[in-house]
Amino acid sequence: NGTITQYEILVSIDGENFYPVTDGNWANNTDWKGADFDAVQAKIVRLVAVDAVTDSQYVFASAAEIRLTGEKNDVHEHSYAAEVTAPTCTTGGYTTYTCECGDSYIADETPALGHEWKGTSCTRCDATRNNPFVDVAEDSWYIDAVLWAVEKGITSGTSDTIFSPGNKVTRAQAVTFLWAAAGKPEPASSKNPFVDVKESDWFCKAVLWAKEKGVTSGLDDTHFGPGQICTREQVVTFLWAAEGKPASSTKVNFSDVPAGAWYYAPVAWAVENKITSGMGDGTFGVGQSCTRAQVVTFLYAAK
Numbered sequence: 001n002g003t004i005t006q007y008e009i010l011v012s013i014d015g016e017n018f019y020p021v022t023d024g025n026w027a028n029n030t031d032w033k034g035a036d037f038d039a040v041q042a043k044i045v046r047l048v049a050v051d052a053v054t055d056s057q058y059v060f061a062s063a064a065e066i067r068l069t070g071e072k073n074d075v076h077e078h079s080y081a082a083e084v085t086a087p088t089c090t091t092g093g094y095t096t097y098t099c100e101c102g103d104s105y106i107a108d109e110t111p112a113l114g115h116e117w118k119g120t121s122c123t124r125c126d127a128t129r130n131n132p133f134v135d136v137a138e139d140s141w142y143i144d145a146v147l148w149a150v151e152k153g154i155t156s157g158t159s160d161t162i163f164s165p166g167n168k169v170t171r172a173q174a175v176t177f178l179w180a181a182a183g184k185p186e187p188a189s190s191k192n193p194f195v196d197v198k199e200s201d202w203f204c205k206a207v208l209w210a211k212e213k214g215v216t217s218g219l220d221d222t223h224f225g226p227g228q229i230c231t232r233e234q235v236v237t238f239l240w241a242a243e244g245k246p247a248s249s250t251k252v253n254f255s256d257v258p259a260g261a262w263y264y265a266p267v268a269w270a271v272e273n274k275i276t277s278g279m280g281d282g283t284f285g286v287g288q289s290c291t292r293a294q295v296v297t298f299l300y301a302a303k
Contacts, residue, residue: 002062003028006051006300009035011042018046028053039070040078041194076101084108089115089125102160119143133163140165141192142293145300154180154290170205172226174295175215178242179206181299201226202240215241232262235290236276239298240266248272254284261286275301 006025010018022037045068049061080097087093087110098104115122119138120131125284127149136146146163149155154177157163169177181183183232187208197207209225212215214239219225230238241244248265250272251285257267267284270276279285 001053001055002029002060003053004033004047004049004051004063005053006049007035008048008050009037010038010048012044012046013042015044018044023050029104037075042087042114049192069253078103080104087111087113089113090124090125116140117144117147120147132161133157134161134189136163136165140293146293147295148176148303152181152224155296163292165291167292168229168289169235170226170293171216171224171228171230171234172201172207173292174230174238174288174290175210176203176206177299178215178238179209181243181303182209193222194218195222196226197224210238210242213242214245230290232285232288232290232294233257233261233267235298236270237263237266238301239275240269243269243302252284254278254282254286255282256283270298271300 004026005028006023008020008023010020012018021040022035024035025032036154045066047063047066052059052061054060076103078099080099083098085094092112093110094106095108096106096142097106102180113124115127115129116124117129120129124129131143131147133146136143142165147166150157158167162176170287184205187205189212190199190208190297192204192208193211194207197204201207204224207226211218215222219228245265247270248269248271250268251266252271254257254267257264263286267276271278276284279288
């Protein structure tokens with residue numbers, strides 16, 4: 001009673017993933033039954049009764065004894081050859097391991113490289129990107145920083161087709177650039193100590209965030225000075241403070257950055273991390289107004 005007449009045999013290494021090795025039909029009698037299949041490596045063998053003969057209202061199956069036989073030398077040992085598929089700008093890489101028996105698997109996956117932009121062209125593939133700004137030339141030193149900043153939502157142009165790279169940056173604009181680069185986090189508190197920053201101002205959250213982060217404390221306890229123009233050393237100091245004021249062992253060689261200056265440490269950090277190399281004439285440009293192109297370039301180099 002419960003004689004198996006149709007069967008399937010599956011095997012597994014881990015007890016979770018089973019795959020079939022043979023199936024077939026057996027006669028309706030109590031004789032020994034046999035099922036042959038090629039030798040495999042397995043820890044678990046499962047006999048599945050697809051159909052059985054029963055004489056009761058319940059359908060069930062039984063096997064009084066199961067014997068597994070085979071010789072160790074019959075077991076195929078996999079020998080895998082590796083074929084590496086390199087990552088591209090848009091797709092990840094991986095390695096395909098294939099045995100001569102046909103078994104294969106994929107491992108060693110790596111992420112996509114991402115485009116490496118130089119202007120509007122990728123240096124690794126034939127992809128291109130749009131530059132909507134008529135005042136940002138293809139060969140300008142700031143084009144990559146400008147397009148990156150726009151793509152990341154850090155800033156937009158002053159119009160759909162104008163970026164205004166030479167425009168001077170105010171304190172409100174500078175902290176808004178940094179706030180946007182940080183992901184536009186909500187300030188922990190809505191308490192506003194500055195009488196010259198209204199809740200309705202487009203830069204209010206950025207100013208409150210900058211105050212909380214220690215990026216800047218304002219001109220005094222009650223004034224932020226949102227409309228004041230930022231100098232290069234002020235913007236670099238904002239960026240350095242936003243990063244947690246990291247120490248630097250780099251010696252500053254700019255003629256206009258004396259060792260005791262309040263901006264010495266931020267400039268040293270910026271030079272060490274290749275965020276800036278100065279004006280190209282041996283100076284950092286202390287006291288010079290920071291432009292929109294310079295700010296996004298600082299941020300792009302620090303990303």
